[in-house]
Amino acid sequence: MSIVNKSFVSIDDLNKKEIETIFQRAKVFKKLNSQKKSFKSACFANTDQELNALLFFAEPSTRTRISFEIACNKLGIHPVLFLDIHSSSIAKGESLDETLSTLKCLQPSVVILRYKGSQFKFDDSVPVINAGFGSYEHPTQALIDAFTIEEAKGSVKCKKVLILGDVLHSRVSNSNLKLLKRLGAEVAFCSPTSLIPKDPLWSDVTCFSNLNYSLEWADVIMCLRIQEERHGMSIGLSLAEYRDNYHLGWDQLRRIKSDCIILHPGPCIIGVEMSREAFTDKRSLIKNQVTNGLFIRSAVLSLILDFKWLA
Numbered sequence: 001m002s003i004v005n006k007s008f009v010s011i012d013d014l015n016k017k018e019i020e021t022i023f024q025r026a027k028v029f030k031k032l033n034s035q036k037k038s039f040k041s042a043c044f045a046n047t048d049q050e051l052n053a054l055l056f057f058a059e060p061s062t063r064t065r066i067s068f069e070i071a072c073n074k075l076g077i078h079p080v081l082f083l084d085i086h087s088s089s090i091a092k093g094e095s096l097d098e099t100l101s102t103l104k105c106l107q108p109s110v111v112i113l114r115y116k117g118s119q120f121k122f123d124d125s126v127p128v129i130n131a132g133f134g135s136y137e138h139p140t141q142a143l144i145d146a147f148t149i150e151e152a153k154g155s156v157k158c159k160k161v162l163i164l165g166d167v168l169h170s171r172v173s174n175s176n177l178k179l180l181k182r183l184g185a186e187v188a189f190c191s192p193t194s195l196i197p198k199d200p201l202w203s204d205v206t207c208f209s210n211l212n213y214s215l216e217w218a219d220v221i222m223c224l225r226i227q228e229e230r231h232g233m234s235i236g237l238s239l240a241e242y243r244d245n246y247h248l249g250w251d252q253l254r255r256i257k258s259d260c261i262i263l264h265p266g267p268c269i270i271g272v273e274m275s276r277e278a279f280t281d282k283r284s285l286i287k288n289q290v291t292n293g294l295f296i297r298s299a300v301l302s303l304i305l306d307f308k309w310l311a
């Protein structure tokens, strides 16, 4: 498995060396950024052709889209945005899949795709990066999360990672489970019964029914947003009941380890999955995750587009 000149749809597409390479390159990009130096001093496109990236976002996004767009700019890749599907020929009846297939005929160097489902049929004509597919996977977010854990804890290996909340509908948690297990972490989750994942991927993962025990166990707590747009809150409990039982607030902050870190892939709905105190607690690295998105996504783009690496 390799993602060089290929699509990156799942964590399964990455080999071990590529995970290491992405983290090494992200570290270099982060350092260059802090020194206000160009990313092009670390790598260059190995082609005379101008590179462009089609950002095709069929679902809303803030972090993923903007970080990919800035990453493209920093690497000298021209970003072409396809965001408002209602002003496209989709409004005249063209299907989403047909639109994507049409746009591929314009031969972008890479497609960065946020998509509703996972059933998209991939041809090898243009590499596609999964920027969040429905409830399937969000592999670049998992890379960001593991990178952020490694920065804070030195290593992901043997760390106890608790995923808290709407695991059933979360593409982030599917990618994280795969990646964190490969990196040697111990993963568990705590969710309301109706939001327990059914995919066999999760069958041997510890499920805590008691929030307090799970919080005391964890070295890393990864909170997830309740994905109301996917289930319309027909999950057997109200938002208020969810908050009463699974919220990270003042009482819960006192239970977690002093060196535990708090993550959230975003967007975070303050007051539902966590309080303002939890969001801004000194153990919260949620804003670091957003910043790291730029470096991880730059590293992924440089790898897929086979940039020559100088650093």
Ligand code: CP
Pocket: 060, 061, 062, 063, 064, 065, 132, 138, 141, 265, 266, 267
């Ligand atoms: N984590 C994430 O995908 O955030 P956005 O929806 O804002 O891109």
